[in-house]
Amino acid sequence: MGPHPAVAAIRLAVRRALHDILNDHQTSSAEKTPHERPPSPLVLVACSGGADSMALASALAFEAPKLGIRAGGITVDHGLQPGSDLRADEVALRLRELGLDPVESVAVTVGREGGPEAAARDARYAALDAASARHGACAVLLGHTRDDQAETVLLGLARGSGIRSLSGMAAVSGAGGRYRRPFLQLDRQTARKACLVQSLPVWDDPHNADPAYTRSRLRHEGLPALEKALGKGVVEALARTAQLSRDDADALDAWASQAETAVRDAAGLLECAKLYALPPAVRRRILRRAAIEAGAPAGSLFARHIEEVDRLITAWRGQGAINLPGKVVAQRQGGRLVIRQG
Numbered sequence: 001m002g003p004h005p006a007v008a009a010i011r012l013a014v015r016r017a018l019h020d021i022l023n024d025h026q027t028s029s030a031e032k033t034p035h036e037r038p039p040s041p042l043v044l045v046a047c048s049g050g051a052d053s054m055a056l057a058s059a060l061a062f063e064a065p066k067l068g069i070r071a072g073g074i075t076v077d078h079g080l081q082p083g084s085d086l087r088a089d090e091v092a093l094r095l096r097e098l099g100l101d102p103v104e105s106v107a108v109t110v111g112r113e114g115g116p117e118a119a120a121r122d123a124r125y126a127a128l129d130a131a132s133a134r135h136g137a138c139a140v141l142l143g144h145t146r147d148d149q150a151e152t153v154l155l156g157l158a159r160g161s162g163i164r165s166l167s168g169m170a171a172v173s174g175a176g177g178r179y180r181r182p183f184l185q186l187d188r189q190t191a192r193k194a195c196l197v198q199s200l201p202v203w204d205d206p207h208n209a210d211p212a213y214t215r216s217r218l219r220h221e222g223l224p225a226l227e228k229a230l231g232k233g234v235v236e237a238l239a240r241t242a243q244l245s246r247d248d249a250d251a252l253d254a255w256a257s258q259a260e261t262a263v264r265d266a267a268g269l270l271e272c273a274k275l276y277a278l279p280p281a282v283r284r285r286i287l288r289r290a291a292i293e294a295g296a297p298a299g300s301l302f303a304r305h306i307e308e309v310d311r312l313i314t315a316w317r318g319q320g321a322i323n324l325p326g327k328v329v330a331q332r333q334g335g336r337l338v339i340r341q342g
Ligand SMILES: Nc1ncnc2c1ncn2[C@@H]1O[C@H](COP(=O)(O)OP(=O)(O)OP(=O)(O)O)[C@@H](O)[C@H]1O
Pocket: 045, 046, 047, 048, 049, 050, 051, 052, 053, 054, 074, 075, 076, 077, 078, 124, 141, 142, 143, 144, 148, 205, 208
């Protein structure tokens, strides 16, 4: 008898990701001399002890040896709750029991920048980056599911900043494609079920149910309300929206890159008449990039800023300079758009 369908589903998702990692690894190590080549690639799982990442860890432990891959695990202790260090040690123990090696529990200090969720995330990714480099891993697996993707799309939609923010999380991201998300097409229930039938104990992070957190409210109130109103397929549809939006956003970014050289004069300044002739989606991308290049921090540059700069092109009536974050100023001078720090 084969494994339970939920276990089969998580293993298949991980097997596919490992095949991709192996292909990428073989391509990159073909460029190295035999002396530089590592013995066998190491893949780490980032595990919180929650159902998604425990399911991921179990599937990695099962699939990796069959492909000649070494499998390890990292758990990050954010230090945000009393006893979090003991819990992290317990997660590490469970990962070792699954046969993962190396396994490490890393304590981090969470700052305040960008709010509690963003600060914890930044600290976590910094720790995962460092652990990955320390162990010479070629990839780190993350347990984000289709449900997480749907939530991310809704959060992006509420920001109102265009299709890039609707494109959610990428299956492959980070420096050199380090981060992989094998469960992006898999629903949370399947991961939970896979833990249950394998008798894997899981830890439910109280933050996930804390209404003080936006994502938690979305998970427990927003999405259920949407499902009630629109039907069960809404999570799947939102995750599909992420993929379609990502493809569209990539295409528009590529278009903007090409168009950018054509709208600059010999001195490199942006020509207003040429910008005017472009479709708004392409023009706004060029304006956004120019603002970031001039020193505006990407995270503080909102759609309304770019719309205002855009009006210097599309609704010109002699208006003054526009102030942007990072002390960047955009102004129209003699048919040219000048964006610089000043
Ligand atoms: N403390 C942690 N240590 C290591 N990895 C983590 C930690 N917290 C989150 N991750 C990684 O990031 C992924 C997404 O985490 P997040 O908390 O957003 O989602 P989740 O649905 O609660 O996941 P899980 O059920 O695995 O905790 C996790 O699946 C895991 O791979």
